[in-house]
Amino acid sequence: METLKVGIREFRPHLPHYLLETGQPVAVTRHGETIGYFIPSRESKMADDIEALKTVAAHLDTLLAAKGISEEEIVSEFKKRRIRKVQ
16 A cells, blocks of 8 residues: 655645545655654454555655664654653
């Protein structure tokens, strides 16, 4: 299943369309950079959802490897930002 790329300004006003109609993962971008993923959930097609998650996870792994970013670095950065936000 291919991931659809959509700018955040396009994603917000058309959210119902992406939630209910696309049936495929959506990479949300800002200034051309992916800032998040929306993975639609369909109760009746759990296998499709799992396959989509695996596809997106594999894509994320590829992107992280290309940038030389480890899981530990992501966790560390998340913790730092969370601490800053709380303070």
